[in-house]
Amino acid sequence: MIEVWLIPLLALACLGFAVACWVFWRRQRHHIRQVVALHQDVVESAEASAFGQRVSRRSLSTELGELGGTINLLFDALASKDAQMRQREFLFQELAHAVPDLVLVHRERILFANSVAADPVGLETEQLVGRPVTDLMRPAFRAMMRNVIAAQLAEEHSDKSIEFQLINGGEQGTWVEARSTMIDYRGQQAILTVAQDITYRKSIEATLGRSKQQAQITLESIGEGVITADTQGAIEYLNSAAEKLIGTERQAALGKRLGEIVNLVDEGDRRDLGDPVIRCLTDRRRISVGSRALMVSYDGKTELSIEMTASPIKSPDGSITGAVVIVHDVSEVRGLAQQMSYQAAHDPLTGLINRREFERRLEQSLHSVRDEESSHVLCYLDLDRFKVVNDTCGHMAGDNLLRELSAIIKDQVRDSDFVARLGGDEFGMLLMGCPLLKARQIADDAIRAVHDYRFVWQDRIFNVGVSIGLVEIGRESGTIQEILSAADSACYIAKQQGRGQAHVYSVRDEVSARQRGEIHWLGLLQDALKEDKFEIYSQPIISLSGTEHDGPAVEVLLRLRDQDNNVVLPKQFIQAAERYQLMVSVDQWMVQATLAAIGQGAIRLPKGRSCSINISGQTLNEGSFLEFVVDCLDHSQVNPGQICFEVDESAIMGDFDNARRFIGVLHGMGCQFGLDDFGRGIGSFTSLQGLSIDFLKIDGAYTSDLHEDSLNHQVVTAITRLSKTVGFKVIAEQVEEQEDFDALRKVGVDYVQGYYVQHPQKL
Template sequence: MTSDQPEDRPRAERADLVRGTTALALPFGVVAGLGLLTVLLPPYERPWWVAGLAALCLAASAAVFVASRRRGGTTWLAPLAAYLLFPYAGLINDAAGAARGGSSSGMTVLLLLPVLWLALTGTPRQLWVASGLSVVTLALPVVVVGPPDYVVGDWRRTVMWAAVAAIVAPVLQRIVLDLARQTRRARTATARVERLFEDAPHGVALLDSTGTVVRVNISMAVIVGLDPPDMVGHHLGAFETPGEDRIADHLGRVAQVARGESMETECRLRDSGGNDVHVALSSTVVPDPELGRMTMVNVVDISDRRRYLDRLAHLADHDVLTGLANRRRFESELERHLERCQRLGESGALLLLDLDNFKQVNDTLGHNAGDQLLITIAGLLRRSIRSTDVVARLGGDEFAVLLPDADQDGARRVAELVVERIAGHAATLDGVARRVTASVGAVTFRAASEHASDVLALADMTMYDAKEAGRNQVTVLSEGDLRGPRAAARLHWQSRIEEALEHDRFELHLQPIMDIATGRISSAEVLLRLREDDELVPPSRFVYIAERAGLMPQVDAWVVDHSLELLARLRRDHDPDFRLEVNLSGHSIGKPEIERAIIDALARHEVDPAALILEITETAAVADVALARDFAARMTSLGCAFALDDFGAGFGSFYYLKHLFFDYVKIDGEFVAHVHESSVDRTIMRSIVGIARDLGKRTVAEFVSDPAILRVCEEEGVDLAQGYLVGRPAAYDAFVAEFLAPSAPASSRAV
């Protein structure tokens, strides 16, 4: 009979019970032994050989059972051990009945032993055989011996035992079979889950409700370079790159989602070798009846993908040959700086550089030699500027340098240094390469503003002036003579700023910021003005001079003190939850006097630090990220909030958002002013809002000047709006009357 036949399939499903384990046989043997011992006790009427024969049957049954266990598998020996118990039960029943003086014996119950054994371990056919043997065991003495020891009434007992063996035992067998099948399926399912968990190609971690690792698979341990037991008992965030808390934020959001939903994020883990591993997390809440609310986290190593994406982003903005910024990146940086000049005043300079006689190198020595020379000159340019400056290859042998904070003299010095270094390097070369020099045109953004012309075009024309003047020279477009010498103008403005600080000639105006969800004016940005007779001078005309003269920390300290005075009045008289945004110059970041001014003013005016929002532009942050981070950390611990201005103007924005403490993200006006008309701007706004929301930060849209723009901001989930549609900057009294007074029109208070 093969294993595919019906009789063997149930037997296979019963696994170890089919053969009958020693643990299962032991209670049957104990009961059988007690039966034999009972009949040996006096009085004993039958000959000794009856008990001896019963003992021999019992011994034979035990021997057959042991033999079947040793042979393994299911053979004819397995049911034979049970069949031998029938003559044993018949002999014991006869001996016990004779001792009591009749055929009725309590030992008849021993017939249950083989029937139950085969119900648990046998096949249906074997159970039917057992039913027949039980009938034979009871009927044979009646037929052979007869009255008076066995009367006809014993047939009733025979019929009932036959019914038990034929009807009840198969039912019991089916129950045992179902239990065995369910146990087997449960074990198989458990084993399958274990294999899926352990053999998963990606990392899997099981966390308790606190985020502590309960179990991890091998792939997860490999990612962090540890053995699985070394990770158990630690919070998953302990394996994150120091200084980041994305895992804690992720687990907090996972705890809030509905059962069965998953939450995804990306973060970096620090492996045992000190290397950062970029991973993608996908987490799901898994209820457990014993351990409670568990979280299963799937961890995928995406380091290669991140490197690939970073490489693509780098190639999109950088020249393949030299590694410098390309024209696309340079034009983007130039546009950002022009927008900054519009807000804060013109500063910085642009250098345009073209190599003289470079074509002869390509024609004579070949393009490989020309490429190598370009790579070398790119290195010279990098070493000639600061890390905050931007150098780019615009194409061919033309380069551009953006000096965001340089004045005219500074631009001249940098240009002359570049010309000198290129000429010095060429002097070490042979042949026509010795003739390579550089012609540089330099234009300050102030000069470009005076000429009302494109700064790049002016730099290009100035560069050609240098070439026409004999090459290997620097030509600087002078700023207008109508304003007199630059040094005299700077000294004049410096004295005016110092006088304004001394005599309180600065004024603060407030521009409203509206909570889009409620339509309320819940905060405002403080804007600085300089009072000159009847004229209010905007900061674009004096801030850059204050920065260069080292006066900006004093100006910012004045602004902070007077802003908190206004804030105290606003919260006391009009709105106890009102907040003010105060801009800080990059020259004030990290200055001890600014920190003291903020702390003293908060205490003096008794203002809740949470009502003060310190706003820093990207230009201020990029000057020294570490310094800005430390300053933000100290002010945050004090209770102040921070806003990052001009967000989205470049890839650097995401770097600052990651490494600095910010509560508000002010979307750059470039992406807001035309968001109702441009699908690209709307997509960028949606992305910025999504990133900010995931990081737990609020967003502010600047340059909201049209109802259509406001509608788009509301649809895309922007939190706050600022611009001429919401309200123009106004002095304190006018601001309160228009936006906070109870009598203010509804249209003014909720646009």
């Protein structure tokens, strides 16, 4: 229980406490009002961003007055910072609008965009603010951009640029290359994206891409192998053709050197040709592998004849950045070239070397005897009684006989010797390093072997022989033509001695030849060729129907002037020209002179008509003459259709295959062909159908006295009818009388020439 006296004291204490509480409440209420007022001022300033506004301190207590002063200092600092930020933002925006690049500040949506960003979509910059960034680009790129934005906001920074197309209303959007970085923009993290217009670059890249694709397609399409290598020779690329040629898959070849995949060797001596790529890079120049290169696989199972070039790849400053190799498979071409080379050097009928190759080897033998202590022997062989077989049984029998005799003659010589068919039924043997006594023994063996041989054709048996002229080749020997002429003269004497003989050339033979007059004609012919002393005469050929618009209108004839300026007819010098192998030169002169005469207007031809030129059998069998004629035609202004070559029937039958080739090539160029002196072998009509013959010229022996000689009349009639059956037109030569002219017209001959029409006239 409380003491009574304590009650007043307690009451007084409670009253004092109450008074104290009332006083504290009054004072606190005043402070709270000041704090609330101060708070209101600060909030209003913040909401208005009026950082320069002042807080009133007059109604504040001392403590709150100090706080208000501090707040005013803070407002001053904030006001300064705000001004700086606004200035920087102003400068940033001015700069962004001034640059030619697209500038964006954004998160997922745009916070700021310059005019370059707004122009393509046709909006104002303010209209872009708040729109998704992806609205600016083509749909194909939007997912990529969203991933980039997400990575940037997740602070997965990347220095890589991205490329995309803007939407600009056109079919081809503007291409830009953009880079982004994080910045603080108006108090928040944002992405600054700057994009450069790369439309032109992309266009160039597209063009280059198409070019590269086209180049790639081209490289994959061409037949040549293409290989590129780096500066160390390691393969970087090879096309499909190269893959097939080297026999290695692309992936297996990459990174390896060419020399690690294939070997290059010479097809002749098999010597190693090395790696052309390494040589090219080392020598800094183009390297071509030899024309006889073989590419051999490392296992040695495959070989290819190739042509290969390796060229350095140079940069604009001249430094080498690698090499490119072109590989061409020439197996077929080289095989064809070898075949053509063989054909050019060999007689197609017998397989022996031909005259041109024989003369080439004879030339080599001449050089060897002058450089070494050795001698050789040339044998000139002429078959006896061959014409009997050819005329009796036809050219097929003659061809078989020549083939069999060629084998027999070749069996008589040594492996080091050469046997050639020089033309018709003439052969040559070149006995290398052979003493004259041994050569005479070989010649006698050949004569005996041919004599003992019996040729059987359709139950008929023939025996032939051979006459041989020998000449020793030593340091004092003359030219090839002189050696051949000497051997031919010796062969001629062997025939005069009774055939089936061998005769060794001596100086006395030359005296004998002079006595026969051949050396005289030889000198005259050589002088005419050298001094251009031949003359051309022409004789017209007329159409009996009067309606012919093709065929020969004139024939050119060769004449020669002797020392006394007398005109010499061909029959006086042709034999010597043939014996001394000058007919080819004579015919070449005639072709050139005729083409010149036509080109210069000395020979005028009616439209569609041609000029006839005679070609000897010796020339026809000379392989190089065809090339000569083609070259002359190519370099003249004369249409090949204005030329008609006349060849003798016997010349064609002597070397049918060569004649067919000669006629076929020139006929294909437009030249015409006539068969001269036809009628001496009517049995050859069937074979002639396989030749491109346009005209048959009936031998003059049948056209003379036609009106009186019934046999000739029947022959001419038969030839004319047969000719028309197979499509040949007929020319009658040596027509000298009106009666013969009229008879030929009735028979149906197409053309005539002869003294009745006109004597030959000098051009």
